[in-house]
Amino acid sequence: MSNGNGDLIWTDDPPFAQNAKRAVDDSQLRHNVRKATATIRERRAGLVAETPDWQALRASGAAIKDDVLHHLDGYLEQFERNATARGAHVHWARDADEATQTVTRLVQATGRNEVIKVKSMATQEIGLVKALEDAGITAHETDLAELIIQLSHDRPSHIVVPALHRNRAEIRQIFRDHMPDAPTELSDDPNALAEAARLHLRRLFLKTRVAVSGANFAIAETGGLLVAESEGNGRMCLTLPDTLISVVGIEKLIPRFGDLEVFLQLLPRSSTGERMNPYNSVWTGVTQNDGPQNVHIVLLDNGRTKALADDTGRQALRCIRCAACLNVCPVYERTGGHAYGATYPGPIGAIVTPLMAGVEHAPELPFASSLCGACYEVCPVKIDIPTVLVKLRADAVKAQRHKAQDATFAAAAQAMSGRRRWTAALKLVPLMRFIRHGAPPPLSGWTRTRDLPDPPKQSFRDWWSNGR
Protein backbone atom coordinates (compact mmCIF):
# COMPACT_ATOMS: atom_id res chain seq x y z
CA MET A 1 0.00 0.00 0.00
CA SER A 2 1.26 3.47 -0.78
CA ASN A 3 2.46 5.67 2.07
CA GLY A 4 1.19 8.74 0.21
CA ASN A 5 4.70 10.23 0.21
CA GLY A 6 5.75 8.87 -3.17
CA ASP A 7 9.56 8.88 -3.42
CA LEU A 8 10.15 11.45 -0.67
CA ILE A 9 11.84 8.62 1.25
CA TRP A 10 13.24 5.57 -0.55
CA THR A 11 11.73 3.06 1.81
CA ASP A 12 13.67 0.16 0.25
CA ASP A 13 17.00 1.78 1.21
CA PRO A 14 19.16 0.95 4.27
CA PRO A 15 19.63 3.71 6.88
CA PHE A 16 22.03 6.63 6.25
CA ALA A 17 24.91 5.27 8.34
CA GLN A 18 25.00 2.04 6.34
CA ASN A 19 24.69 3.82 2.98
CA ALA A 20 27.32 6.38 3.97
CA LYS A 21 29.82 3.71 4.95
CA ARG A 22 29.47 2.08 1.54
CA ALA A 23 29.76 5.45 -0.22
CA VAL A 24 32.96 6.55 1.54
CA ASP A 25 34.59 3.27 0.51
CA ASP A 26 33.92 4.15 -3.16
CA SER A 27 36.90 6.32 -4.14
CA GLN A 28 35.62 6.92 -7.71
CA LEU A 29 32.32 8.26 -6.35
CA ARG A 30 34.09 10.51 -3.86
CA HIS A 31 36.37 11.82 -6.62
CA ASN A 32 33.40 12.60 -8.91
CA VAL A 33 31.44 14.37 -6.17
CA ARG A 34 34.43 16.33 -4.85
CA LYS A 35 35.43 17.54 -8.32
CA ALA A 36 31.90 18.63 -9.28
CA THR A 37 31.03 20.34 -5.99
CA ALA A 38 34.40 22.16 -5.85
CA THR A 39 33.87 23.57 -9.35
CA ILE A 40 30.38 24.93 -8.60
CA ARG A 41 31.50 26.17 -5.18
CA GLU A 42 34.32 28.25 -6.67
CA ARG A 43 32.10 29.72 -9.37
CA ARG A 44 29.48 30.70 -6.79
CA ALA A 45 32.03 32.26 -4.44
CA GLY A 46 33.43 34.44 -7.26
CA LEU A 47 29.99 35.73 -8.24
CA VAL A 48 28.89 36.39 -4.68
CA ALA A 49 32.11 38.35 -4.05
CA GLU A 50 31.34 40.67 -6.99
CA THR A 51 27.74 41.34 -5.78
CA PRO A 52 28.02 44.18 -3.22
CA ASP A 53 24.44 43.88 -1.94
CA TRP A 54 24.51 40.09 -1.58
CA GLN A 55 23.60 40.11 2.13
CA ALA A 56 20.75 42.55 1.47
CA LEU A 57 19.50 40.28 -1.33
CA ARG A 58 19.59 37.30 1.06
CA ALA A 59 17.63 39.23 3.67
CA SER A 60 15.04 40.28 1.05
CA GLY A 61 14.69 36.72 -0.23
CA ALA A 62 14.11 35.42 3.29
CA ALA A 63 11.61 38.21 4.10
CA ILE A 64 9.58 37.65 0.91
CA LYS A 65 9.40 33.91 1.55
CA ASP A 66 8.45 34.44 5.21
CA ASP A 67 5.63 36.74 4.12
CA VAL A 68 4.38 33.96 1.82
CA LEU A 69 4.56 31.36 4.60
CA HIS A 70 2.68 33.58 7.04
CA HIS A 71 -0.11 34.27 4.53
CA LEU A 72 0.04 31.10 2.49
CA ASP A 73 -3.71 30.52 2.34
CA GLY A 74 -4.39 33.99 0.93
CA TYR A 75 -1.58 33.83 -1.64
CA LEU A 76 -2.68 30.37 -2.81
CA GLU A 77 -6.23 31.56 -3.39
CA GLN A 78 -4.95 34.65 -5.17
CA PHE A 79 -2.76 32.49 -7.40
CA GLU A 80 -5.65 30.13 -8.20
CA ARG A 81 -7.96 33.05 -9.07
CA ASN A 82 -5.47 34.70 -11.39
CA ALA A 83 -4.30 31.47 -13.07
CA THR A 84 -7.91 30.40 -13.67
CA ALA A 85 -8.85 33.84 -15.05
CA ARG A 86 -6.01 33.44 -17.59
CA GLY A 87 -7.33 30.06 -18.77
CA ALA A 88 -5.35 27.56 -16.66
CA HIS A 89 -7.01 24.74 -14.70
CA VAL A 90 -5.86 24.52 -11.07
CA HIS A 91 -5.97 21.20 -9.17
CA TRP A 92 -5.11 20.56 -5.52
CA ALA A 93 -3.23 17.49 -4.26
CA ARG A 94 -2.87 16.62 -0.59
CA ASP A 95 -0.21 13.95 -1.15
CA ALA A 96 1.80 12.08 -3.76
CA ASP A 97 -1.04 9.66 -4.55
CA GLU A 98 -3.50 12.44 -5.28
CA ALA A 99 -0.96 14.31 -7.39
CA THR A 100 0.07 11.29 -9.49
CA GLN A 101 -3.57 10.24 -9.98
CA THR A 102 -4.47 13.75 -11.16
CA VAL A 103 -1.58 13.94 -13.64
CA THR A 104 -2.28 10.42 -14.93
CA ARG A 105 -5.96 11.26 -15.46
CA LEU A 106 -5.07 14.49 -17.29
CA VAL A 107 -2.63 12.70 -19.62
CA GLN A 108 -5.15 9.92 -20.29
CA ALA A 109 -7.77 12.54 -21.17
CA THR A 110 -5.53 13.70 -24.05
CA GLY A 111 -5.53 10.18 -25.52
CA ARG A 112 -1.70 10.15 -25.59
CA ASN A 113 0.63 7.64 -23.98
CA GLU A 114 3.89 9.62 -24.02
CA VAL A 115 4.96 12.80 -22.25
CA ILE A 116 8.13 14.88 -22.25
CA LYS A 117 9.35 16.15 -18.89
CA VAL A 118 11.17 19.18 -17.63
CA LYS A 119 13.46 18.46 -14.68
CA SER A 120 11.45 18.93 -11.50
CA MET A 121 12.07 18.01 -7.87
CA ALA A 122 8.33 17.96 -7.12
CA THR A 123 7.72 15.26 -9.73
CA GLN A 124 10.72 13.29 -8.37
CA GLU A 125 9.29 13.59 -4.88
CA ILE A 126 5.92 12.13 -5.86
CA GLY A 127 7.41 9.34 -7.99
CA LEU A 128 5.55 10.55 -11.07
CA VAL A 129 7.53 8.73 -13.78
CA LYS A 130 6.91 5.35 -12.13
CA ALA A 131 3.22 6.14 -11.56
CA LEU A 132 2.78 7.10 -15.23
CA GLU A 133 4.67 3.99 -16.32
CA ASP A 134 2.29 1.85 -14.23
CA ALA A 135 -0.59 3.46 -16.16
CA GLY A 136 1.05 2.63 -19.53
CA ILE A 137 2.37 6.17 -20.15
CA THR A 138 6.04 6.70 -21.02
CA ALA A 139 7.62 9.82 -19.56
CA HIS A 140 10.82 11.01 -21.28
CA GLU A 141 13.20 13.11 -19.18
CA THR A 142 14.65 15.90 -21.34
CA ASP A 143 17.19 17.48 -18.98
CA LEU A 144 20.59 16.01 -19.93
CA ALA A 145 21.45 14.84 -16.41
CA GLU A 146 17.95 13.46 -15.82
CA LEU A 147 18.19 11.65 -19.16
CA ILE A 148 21.45 10.01 -18.01
CA ILE A 149 19.76 8.96 -14.76
CA GLN A 150 16.69 7.61 -16.54
CA LEU A 151 18.65 5.67 -19.17
CA SER A 152 20.81 4.00 -16.51
CA HIS A 153 17.85 3.24 -14.18
CA ASP A 154 19.72 5.21 -11.54
CA ARG A 155 18.51 7.76 -9.00
CA PRO A 156 19.41 11.47 -8.84
CA SER A 157 22.12 12.33 -6.33
CA HIS A 158 22.00 16.14 -6.40
CA ILE A 159 19.17 18.67 -6.60
CA VAL A 160 20.59 20.73 -9.48
CA VAL A 161 23.05 18.27 -11.08
CA PRO A 162 21.30 14.90 -10.66
CA ALA A 163 24.07 12.89 -12.39
CA LEU A 164 26.90 14.61 -10.53
CA HIS A 165 28.15 11.22 -9.31
CA ARG A 166 28.88 10.15 -12.91
CA ASN A 167 31.96 11.10 -14.93
CA ARG A 168 31.98 11.46 -18.70
CA ALA A 169 33.43 8.00 -19.37
CA GLU A 170 30.52 6.50 -17.46
CA ILE A 171 28.05 8.71 -19.35
CA ARG A 172 29.45 7.60 -22.70
CA GLN A 173 28.94 3.99 -21.65
CA ILE A 174 25.37 4.69 -20.54
CA PHE A 175 24.55 6.34 -23.90
CA ARG A 176 26.15 3.46 -25.79
CA ASP A 177 24.28 0.84 -23.81
CA HIS A 178 20.86 2.46 -23.47
CA MET A 179 20.31 5.15 -26.12
CA PRO A 180 19.33 3.33 -29.32
CA ASP A 181 20.14 6.28 -31.61
CA ALA A 182 23.57 7.03 -30.06
CA PRO A 183 26.40 7.08 -32.65
CA THR A 184 28.43 3.85 -32.63
CA GLU A 185 31.72 5.77 -32.42
CA LEU A 186 30.58 8.03 -29.58
CA SER A 187 33.52 9.51 -27.65
CA ASP A 188 33.54 10.88 -24.12
CA ASP A 189 34.12 14.42 -25.34
CA PRO A 190 31.48 16.59 -23.59
CA ASN A 191 30.46 18.23 -26.88
CA ALA A 192 29.95 14.85 -28.54
CA LEU A 193 27.89 13.59 -25.60
CA ALA A 194 25.74 16.74 -25.61
CA GLU A 195 25.22 16.49 -29.38
CA ALA A 196 24.11 12.85 -29.12
CA ALA A 197 21.59 13.79 -26.43
CA ARG A 198 20.43 16.84 -28.40
CA LEU A 199 19.63 14.78 -31.50
CA HIS A 200 17.91 12.10 -29.43
CA LEU A 201 15.77 14.67 -27.60
CA ARG A 202 14.89 16.78 -30.62
CA ARG A 203 12.95 13.89 -32.13
CA LEU A 204 10.96 13.62 -28.90
CA PHE A 205 10.28 17.37 -28.72
CA LEU A 206 8.85 17.38 -32.22
CA LYS A 207 6.51 14.42 -31.86
CA THR A 208 5.24 14.55 -28.24
CA ARG A 209 2.03 16.51 -27.60
CA VAL A 210 1.96 16.49 -23.77
CA ALA A 211 4.55 17.94 -21.37
CA VAL A 212 4.96 17.79 -17.62
CA SER A 213 6.96 20.37 -15.66
CA GLY A 214 7.50 21.77 -12.21
CA ALA A 215 8.13 25.45 -11.52
CA ASN A 216 10.76 27.46 -9.67
CA PHE A 217 8.30 30.20 -8.79
CA ALA A 218 4.52 30.65 -8.85
CA ILE A 219 3.50 34.32 -8.95
CA ALA A 220 0.35 35.03 -6.93
CA GLU A 221 -0.20 38.49 -8.45
CA THR A 222 -0.47 37.17 -12.03
CA GLY A 223 -1.14 33.42 -11.77
CA GLY A 224 2.05 32.83 -13.77
CA LEU A 225 4.78 30.19 -13.38
CA LEU A 226 8.52 30.42 -14.03
CA VAL A 227 11.02 27.71 -14.93
CA ALA A 228 14.74 28.60 -14.87
CA GLU A 229 17.11 26.25 -16.73
CA SER A 230 20.35 26.05 -18.64
CA GLU A 231 19.79 23.78 -21.63
CA GLY A 232 16.69 25.04 -23.45
CA ASN A 233 14.97 21.67 -23.10
CA GLY A 234 12.54 23.27 -20.66
CA ARG A 235 11.65 26.00 -23.16
CA MET A 236 10.91 23.28 -25.77
CA CYS A 237 8.63 21.39 -23.36
CA LEU A 238 6.84 24.54 -22.24
CA THR A 239 6.09 25.85 -25.73
CA LEU A 240 5.80 23.01 -28.29
CA PRO A 241 3.16 20.59 -26.90
CA ASP A 242 -0.63 21.11 -26.89
CA THR A 243 -1.01 20.18 -23.21
CA LEU A 244 1.17 21.34 -20.32
CA ILE A 245 0.77 19.96 -16.79
CA SER A 246 2.83 21.60 -14.03
CA VAL A 247 3.24 20.09 -10.57
CA VAL A 248 4.08 22.88 -8.14
CA GLY A 249 4.80 22.69 -4.40
CA ILE A 250 2.64 25.19 -2.52
CA GLU A 251 5.75 26.85 -1.04
CA LYS A 252 6.88 27.97 -4.52
CA LEU A 253 4.69 31.06 -4.33
CA ILE A 254 6.02 34.58 -4.44
CA PRO A 255 3.62 37.50 -4.03
CA ARG A 256 4.55 39.77 -6.96
CA PHE A 257 6.17 39.58 -10.37
CA GLY A 258 8.60 42.25 -9.14
CA ASP A 259 9.93 39.83 -6.48
CA LEU A 260 11.68 37.97 -9.28
CA GLU A 261 14.23 40.78 -9.26
CA VAL A 262 15.53 39.35 -5.99
CA PHE A 263 15.20 35.64 -6.73
CA LEU A 264 16.62 35.77 -10.25
CA GLN A 265 19.81 37.19 -8.74
CA LEU A 266 19.95 34.74 -5.84
CA LEU A 267 19.10 31.51 -7.68
CA PRO A 268 21.55 31.34 -10.60
CA ARG A 269 24.53 32.54 -8.54
CA SER A 270 23.78 29.98 -5.83
CA SER A 271 22.83 27.01 -8.01
CA THR A 272 24.97 26.85 -11.14
CA GLY A 273 27.36 29.71 -10.44
CA GLU A 274 25.99 31.92 -13.23
CA ARG A 275 24.92 35.57 -13.20
CA MET A 276 21.72 34.60 -14.96
CA ASN A 277 20.07 31.36 -16.00
CA PRO A 278 20.34 31.01 -19.80
CA TYR A 279 16.59 30.30 -20.06
CA ASN A 280 13.91 31.86 -17.86
CA SER A 281 10.47 30.85 -19.18
CA VAL A 282 7.37 32.51 -17.73
CA TRP A 283 3.86 31.51 -18.77
CA THR A 284 0.50 32.65 -17.49
CA GLY A 285 -2.50 30.50 -18.35
CA VAL A 286 -3.25 30.16 -22.05
CA THR A 287 -2.33 32.55 -24.86
CA GLN A 288 -4.49 31.97 -27.92
CA ASN A 289 -2.61 30.28 -30.79
CA ASP A 290 0.67 30.53 -28.90
CA GLY A 291 2.07 27.65 -26.83
CA PRO A 292 0.04 24.95 -25.07
CA GLN A 293 -3.71 25.55 -25.26
CA ASN A 294 -4.54 23.11 -22.45
CA VAL A 295 -2.73 24.23 -19.28
CA HIS A 296 -3.06 22.51 -15.89
CA ILE A 297 -1.41 23.32 -12.58
CA VAL A 298 -1.36 20.76 -9.75
CA LEU A 299 -0.69 22.49 -6.41
CA LEU A 300 1.04 19.98 -4.15
CA ASP A 301 1.07 19.77 -0.36
CA ASN A 302 2.64 16.34 0.38
CA GLY A 303 3.80 17.27 3.90
CA ARG A 304 4.43 20.98 3.36
CA THR A 305 1.63 22.07 5.71
CA LYS A 306 3.08 19.66 8.29
CA ALA A 307 6.43 21.46 7.98
CA LEU A 308 4.63 24.81 8.14
CA ALA A 309 3.21 23.88 11.54
CA ASP A 310 6.72 23.42 12.99
CA ASP A 311 7.81 26.78 14.47
CA THR A 312 11.54 26.10 14.04
CA GLY A 313 11.35 23.98 10.89
CA ARG A 314 8.98 26.26 8.96
CA GLN A 315 11.91 28.24 7.51
CA ALA A 316 12.87 25.16 5.44
CA LEU A 317 9.94 26.05 3.17
CA ARG A 318 11.81 29.19 2.06
CA CYS A 319 14.10 26.86 0.10
CA ILE A 320 14.54 27.70 -3.59
CA ARG A 321 16.33 24.36 -4.28
CA CYS A 322 19.61 25.95 -5.35
CA ALA A 323 21.74 23.17 -3.77
CA ALA A 324 24.41 25.60 -2.53
CA CYS A 325 24.17 23.88 0.86
CA LEU A 326 24.99 20.50 -0.73
CA ASN A 327 28.04 21.89 -2.50
CA VAL A 328 29.64 23.12 0.74
CA CYS A 329 28.64 20.25 3.01
CA PRO A 330 31.57 18.08 4.20
CA VAL A 331 29.21 15.14 4.76
CA TYR A 332 27.64 15.36 1.30
CA GLU A 333 31.08 15.71 -0.30
CA ARG A 334 32.11 12.36 1.16
CA THR A 335 28.90 10.37 0.82
CA GLY A 336 27.22 11.80 -2.29
CA GLY A 337 23.46 12.10 -2.49
CA HIS A 338 22.26 8.48 -2.63
CA ALA A 339 23.35 7.85 0.96
CA TYR A 340 20.48 10.02 2.22
CA GLY A 341 17.95 7.54 0.79
CA ALA A 342 15.53 10.31 -0.16
CA THR A 343 14.64 12.63 -3.02
CA TYR A 344 16.22 15.63 -1.27
CA PRO A 345 19.84 14.93 -0.23
CA GLY A 346 22.39 17.03 1.64
CA PRO A 347 21.70 19.54 4.43
CA ILE A 348 18.32 20.68 3.06
CA GLY A 349 17.28 17.03 2.64
CA ALA A 350 18.33 16.28 6.21
CA ILE A 351 15.74 18.77 7.45
CA VAL A 352 13.03 18.87 4.80
CA THR A 353 12.58 15.10 4.58
CA PRO A 354 11.80 14.56 8.29
CA LEU A 355 9.77 17.78 8.40
CA MET A 356 7.55 16.74 5.51
CA ALA A 357 7.38 12.98 6.05
CA GLY A 358 7.50 13.01 9.88
CA VAL A 359 10.73 12.61 11.85
CA GLU A 360 9.74 9.06 12.85
CA HIS A 361 10.16 8.03 9.17
CA ALA A 362 13.65 9.55 8.77
CA PRO A 363 15.09 9.70 12.30
CA GLU A 364 18.71 9.28 11.22
CA LEU A 365 18.83 12.16 8.71
CA PRO A 366 19.13 15.09 11.20
CA PHE A 367 22.29 13.38 12.47
CA ALA A 368 23.88 13.34 8.99
CA SER A 369 25.69 16.61 9.67
CA SER A 370 28.79 17.93 11.40
CA LEU A 371 26.87 21.12 12.35
CA CYS A 372 29.74 23.17 10.91
CA GLY A 373 27.30 25.87 9.75
CA ALA A 374 28.64 26.19 6.17
CA CYS A 375 25.14 25.47 4.81
CA TYR A 376 23.67 28.45 6.67
CA GLU A 377 26.41 30.77 5.46
CA VAL A 378 25.75 30.04 1.77
CA CYS A 379 21.96 29.70 1.85
CA PRO A 380 20.52 32.50 -0.31
CA VAL A 381 17.32 32.64 1.76
CA LYS A 382 19.09 32.38 5.14
CA ILE A 383 17.65 29.06 6.31
CA ASP A 384 19.33 28.33 9.64
CA ILE A 385 19.82 24.64 8.85
CA PRO A 386 22.00 23.83 11.91
CA THR A 387 19.34 25.13 14.32
CA VAL A 388 16.63 23.11 12.57
CA LEU A 389 18.91 20.02 12.63
CA VAL A 390 19.41 20.31 16.38
CA LYS A 391 15.68 20.69 16.95
CA LEU A 392 14.94 17.68 14.75
CA ARG A 393 17.57 15.63 16.59
CA ALA A 394 15.66 16.26 19.81
CA ASP A 395 12.41 15.28 18.06
CA ALA A 396 14.04 12.12 16.68
CA VAL A 397 15.32 11.10 20.11
CA LYS A 398 11.87 11.67 21.60
CA ALA A 399 10.26 9.67 18.79
CA GLN A 400 12.68 6.77 19.24
CA ARG A 401 13.06 6.72 23.02
CA HIS A 402 14.43 3.43 24.08
CA LYS A 403 13.03 1.79 27.23
CA ALA A 404 16.54 0.89 28.41
CA GLN A 405 17.65 4.49 27.87
CA ASP A 406 14.70 5.78 29.92
CA ALA A 407 15.54 3.27 32.69
CA THR A 408 19.23 4.33 32.68
CA PHE A 409 18.37 8.01 33.09
CA ALA A 410 15.74 7.24 35.77
CA ALA A 411 18.37 5.24 37.72
CA ALA A 412 20.91 8.08 37.32
CA ALA A 413 18.33 10.60 38.59
CA GLN A 414 17.69 8.39 41.64
CA ALA A 415 21.40 7.96 42.34
CA MET A 416 22.03 11.70 42.16
CA SER A 417 19.10 12.62 44.39
CA GLY A 418 20.98 12.14 47.71
CA ARG A 419 24.56 11.95 49.07
CA ARG A 420 24.28 8.41 50.45
CA ARG A 421 22.78 7.09 47.20
CA TRP A 422 25.46 8.77 45.13
CA THR A 423 28.25 7.36 47.32
CA ALA A 424 26.73 3.89 47.00
CA ALA A 425 26.41 4.27 43.23
CA LEU A 426 30.09 5.19 42.90
CA LYS A 427 30.97 1.76 44.28
CA LEU A 428 29.70 0.40 40.94
CA VAL A 429 32.16 2.45 38.85
CA PRO A 430 34.86 -0.29 38.75
CA LEU A 431 32.32 -2.41 36.83
CA MET A 432 32.90 -0.08 33.87
CA ARG A 433 36.01 -2.16 33.27
CA PHE A 434 33.81 -4.98 31.90
CA ILE A 435 32.12 -2.83 29.26
CA ARG A 436 35.15 -0.75 28.33
CA HIS A 437 35.54 -2.18 24.82
CA GLY A 438 32.01 -3.30 24.09
CA ALA A 439 28.85 -2.52 26.00
CA PRO A 440 25.53 -4.27 25.40
CA PRO A 441 22.80 -2.37 23.48
CA PRO A 442 21.79 0.42 23.68
CA LEU A 443 25.15 1.55 25.18
CA SER A 444 26.93 -0.21 22.31
CA GLY A 445 25.99 2.78 20.13
CA TRP A 446 28.50 4.75 22.21
CA THR A 447 31.27 2.19 22.68
CA ARG A 448 31.24 0.98 19.05
CA THR A 449 33.49 3.89 18.07
CA ARG A 450 34.91 4.95 21.45
CA ASP A 451 36.82 3.31 24.31
CA LEU A 452 35.67 4.16 27.82
CA PRO A 453 38.55 5.31 30.03
CA ASP A 454 39.89 2.88 32.63
CA PRO A 455 37.99 3.51 35.88
CA PRO A 456 40.20 4.82 38.73
CA LYS A 457 41.11 2.35 41.47
CA GLN A 458 39.83 4.67 44.14
CA SER A 459 37.07 7.30 44.05
CA PHE A 460 37.80 10.88 45.04
CA ARG A 461 35.51 10.52 48.06
CA ASP A 462 37.35 7.42 49.28
CA TRP A 463 40.69 9.12 48.74
CA TRP A 464 39.48 12.16 50.69
CA SER A 465 38.00 10.22 53.59
CA ASN A 466 41.14 8.05 53.80
CA GLY A 467 43.08 11.13 54.87
CA ARG A 468 44.36 12.03 51.37
Ligand code: SF4
Ligand atom coordinates in the same frame (compact mmCIF):
# COMPACT_ATOMS: atom_id res chain seq x y z
S1 SF4 B 1 18.46 25.26 1.94
FE1 SF4 B 1 19.21 27.17 1.06
S2 SF4 B 1 21.19 26.59 0.15
FE2 SF4 B 1 20.06 24.66 0.49
S3 SF4 B 1 18.97 24.27 -1.41
FE3 SF4 B 1 17.56 25.43 -0.12
S4 SF4 B 1 17.87 27.57 -0.67
FE4 SF4 B 1 19.62 26.45 -1.47
